[in-house]
Amino acid sequence: MITAAVQEREHYLNASYGIKSWLLTKDHKRIGLLYLATITLFFFLGGAFATLIRVEPLTPQGGLVSSETYNKLFTMHGVAMIFFFLIPSIPATLGNFFLPMMIGARDLAFPRINLLSWYLLVVGGLFALFAMLAGGVDTGWTFYTPYSTTYSNSWVIATALGIFVAGFSSILTGLNFIVTIHRMRAPGMTWFRLPLFVWSMYGTSLIQVLGTPVLAVTIVLLFCERVFQIGIFNPALGGDPVLFQHLFWFYSHPAVYIMILPAMGVISELVSTFSRKPVFGYKFVAFSSMAIAVLGFLVWGHHLFVSTQSVYAGMVFSFLSYFVAIPSAIKVFNWTATLYKGSISYATPMLYAFGFIGLFTIGGLTGLFVASLGIDVHVTDTYFVVAHFHYIMVGGTIMAYLGGVHYWWPKMTGRMYPEIWARLSALIIFLGFNLTFFPQFILGYMGMPRRYHVYPPEFQVLHVLSTAGASVLAVGYAMPMVYFIWSLRYGKLAPANPWGATGLEWKTASPPPLQNFDETPVMTHEAYDYSTVIEEVIEVG
């Protein structure tokens, strides 16, 4: 038990004990940890599916599992990772824990709703787990009709209901954050003094509130057709199968930004703290988050370039997709410029941040390929797309998530993790990731379709490389799990501000008191003003 060993003073972990004090807590910090435990479970579940998905293509004939099982594995990998890990990941854990602290608040605006949103995720997760244990689902995480409504003989409804319920968790979290950011900022915390993480959470929350209901509607329609045979998507019942794709991607493309915007927010914090400089072009980075949140709603049709959507619609969606690429590029350039003449530390969170910028750059640039109509016709539904979105979702979001967890771990637990092991994990993950997914770009351009259980033998070498990378990656992901748990008991005690960071969350003890701050903080300077942190100054450059 961490709490027993830490200091005598009271904090949020030792203020009360017992299972009830956790399951009925209204403390945003404890709820953040509940989320952390929940999504970690789904991360390793999704990871187990991923392992099997990668081991199978070692041979082209597909000897390890049957086609039916393989299809269920990639479906459940997607469902677990997207709906129960990536979407809640940074907002529900780090956001829940630190958003109130960063703006100097005691809690979120609606603590009870915050607890409710965790329960909704758990209930949704139980539906999905039930579906997986009962026999699985084989539609792909995209649930394309009419396969999902008419032809699949698997647990479509249970899974879809799980996603439906978990969606309300996302909506309520977004709502809670928006109100909190508007109403609960400490004195002096003006909009342009907000840490950039808060700006990115604001953009994310807008998407969660505006986009997720469309997913709910889509699932209800899918339910109506599958259960009551009401013709909506199946042409045999008078429906239109492509309509489903429009509805699905109207949510699921913005959902990509639910997954990546918070990661960008984390990176802004890390790059600033570990180069000890304000983020270059603060307002550009802040507004680019908002631009991404808005433009993200206008590009869903780029998933439908070969779906029989009209040629002219395809052109409009391609054009708009390039617009949404620009704010992402602006962020990358500004992060890089922040390093210029900085005081750059190689602490673990910064290594993750470097990894993020590199992998996100490649993920973003390959996004330009798939946004280009001529290229996308060839590479859509191939491994090229798989590689592209894993560079964003895994190379981007998970790198940032892990960077953020390392960065804030001392604050959350009051303990330091072992630095050497942590740096090693960042390096292993970076190398393993590239070995796993870079060959998939080549596979995709060669023409290897995604979701193939059996494949022509000429693709085998690249598949073997990718699988080799995945085993390195698995080691990289297992390491933090081990040393984080180790650190809870054996880690060095963390000071209030181990990194010399400027955010308000570092102005209080580690771990924080139950009310976050002993007295309400007052923000008296711009964000990232390091002169307030360091007394003795030696200038560089």
Next chain:
Amino acid sequence: MGRLPLFPEQASTFAPDVDHLLYYLLAVSVFFTVLIFGAIFYFAIRYRRRSDQELPHVQHGGMVLEILWTVIPFGLTMVMFTWGAKIYFDESRPPVDAVQINVVAKQWMWKLQHMEGKREINELHIPLGRAIRLTMTSEDVIHSFFVPAFRTKQDVVPGKYSTTWFQPTKAGKYHLFCAEYCGTKHSGMIGWIYVMEPQDYANWMRGGATGASLADEGAKLFQDLACGNCHKADNSGRCPSLVGVFGSTVKLSSGGTVKADEAYIRESILQPNAKIVFGYQPVMPTFQGLVTEEGVLQLVEYIKSLGAKPAAAEGAH
């Protein structure tokens, strides 16, 4: 195992177009990747923290930089957009003299039929140097017709016709994949495209079992389903004559007009009440379930063939 292939074959007129665009994208990507990675490595080493008390100078403003790194990438992406859109537009416009082939997809096979009547399953033989136009539909779920060597892909959607086209430039044998996940044996829904020298193709076409032409098959079906009882060639029936209808503009009782293309003919057979021709009553029963997708395609072909001929084509049967 053993070979490490890095680039797909180029076997259609689109393939070099797409690959040239790829080279442009690769050049831009390599440039920015090197720029970002290089800058990060250089800054990280040059400005590494030497003492815990360091406090760097704060740089203010960077409006020129911000504008530069907004405008330059935007300009480069607009080239990607325009170039990609040009290829996409070309891919959607088959030449009029293209060889027509019908494709019906189902879990988990490709059924292909030539106008001359030859049928193939999971194999398609086509002549080198001719444009090939595919009219495709699905009997069940969504599939996707993907030939990597041609750089073309088009979803095959139940309930509607989709089309794609390509012009092979190299004789040989190329993969055909289903690219849209379609259920258990999705990865088994593959086949081969055989691109043949025109002479070989002609020989192949003559050999083996050759059924009646598609239009003749359609005519027979037209007869079997007793379509001619109402659709009389001389326009004396309860339903409009189909002679010369294909490709024409049809006036509807709802007031609008519709171009009589494949999709319209298909809809009129399967959902006859969706669009009623001006001056006629909605008396036709649906043929949904009574005629297969292949049958519908044959009927379409027959109706097309009526366009060229003078009236009274039905009388021949």
